[in-house]
Amino acid sequence: MKHRIMYHLFISALYVAILAVLNTAAYAQFVYSPADIDDVISKMTSAETNEERGAAIRRELSKLNIRIATEGFSQKTRTGQTVAGTNIIAEVPSKDAKWTLLIGAHYDKVSQGEGAIDNASGSAAVIALLKAFRADPPKTFRFLAAFWDQEEVGLVGSRTYVQNRMEGGLPQIYINFDVFGHGDTIWLWAYNEDSEFARSFSANATRLERPFLISTIYPPSDHRSFMVPGVETFSFSLGPSGEAKNIIRVLQGQQVAQEDFPGVLRLIHTPEDKKDKVDAIAMAKALPAIEMAIRALDK
Numbered sequence: 001m002k003h004r005i006m007y008h009l010f011i012s013a014l015y016v017a018i019l020a021v022l023n024t025a026a027y028a029q030f031v032y033s034p035a036d037i038d039d040v041i042s043k044m045t046s047a048e049t050n051e052e053r054g055a056a057i058r059r060e061l062s063k064l065n066i067r068i069a070t071e072g073f074s075q076k077t078r079t080g081q082t083v084a085g086t087n088i089i090a091e092v093p094s095k096d097a098k099w100t101l102l103i104g105a106h107y108d109k110v111s112q113g114e115g116a117i118d119n120a121s122g123s124a125a126v127i128a129l130l131k132a133f134r135a136d137p138p139k140t141f142r143f144l145a146a147f148w149d150q151e152e153v154g155l156v157g158s159r160t161y162v163q164n165r166m167e168g169g170l171p172q173i174y175i176n177f178d179v180f181g182h183g184d185t186i187w188l189w190a191y192n193e194d195s196e197f198a199r200s201f202s203a204n205a206t207r208l209e210r211p212f213l214i215s216t217i218y219p220p221s222d223h224r225s226f227m228v229p230g231v232e233t234f235s236f237s238l239g240p241s242g243e244a245k246n247i248i249r250v251l252q253g254q255q256v257a258q259e260d261f262p263g264v265l266r267l268i269h270t271p272e273d274k275k276d277k278v279d280a281i282a283m284a285k286a287l288p289a290i291e292m293a294i295r296a297l298d299k
Helices: 002-027 034-045 050-062 116-135 156-163 196-207 222-226 243-251 263-267 280-295
Strands: 067-076 082-092 099-106 141-148 173-177 185-190 212-215 232-239
Touching: 034 050, 034 116, 034 280, 050 067, 050 082, 050 116, 067 156, 082 116, 082 156, 099 116, 099 156, 099 222, 116 141, 116 173, 116 280, 141 156, 156 222, 173 222, 185 196, 185 243, 185 280, 196 212, 196 232, 196 280, 212 243, 222 232, 232 243, 232 280, 243 263
Parallel strands: 099 141, 099 173, 173 232, 185 212
Antiparallel strands: 067 082, 082 141, 185 232
């Protein structure tokens, strides 16, 4: 009798374990390595110029055996200053693609600090997602990843990219990453909070027990360049719990108590924006929910 009970307990435990594995397999995607993310950020923050940051990105992309293109530009900013730069575009092709999805992040930085949070973190997130979709390409959409130059002087790189493709060649969806370096809360900006992608992200973040916020108010970044007819646009950030709501209050002109003033706004564009402020483990935990939301569009 005892042996029969032990046998049934064993079978029950084995059944539960198999279900757990199958459930994990259904949802688990690429394994995001904090060490790999940290390595990309180290290479970018050790670069002294934006040109060197771009070169570091190209070296990372060359390891993936994918299509890489560079697009140089020289444009005037909104203040009349002429700036030159280089956008970097990578592609995971799909022979049966019916539409195009583009993710992107700016890689340039201001003169102060190492540009770790703003925005080596966003660039590293894009590279990590690119690796995931390179390992398991989508079937119905063409997957592109862009690294924008000269965002800090007026979104010039992304704006040039869009202007050059207004007659054709823009993606149907653009997803931006900016200031994605630490904290446990994923912040999604969506023009339409009830869009298919926003709902998919919400469901997957909930399933993975990742704290998140979806809002229609968000700081200026390269997503604004893609707010044109025919393109559905989103942007992600990562930060400490409650900080996004306080940033929204600042953007709305509301008074924020000194102790509640967003730490990231004290950090970026200062000498303190250094690599040690980035939490690669938090980034690795956040990315699966975003990947799963993107893959839900592959149908």
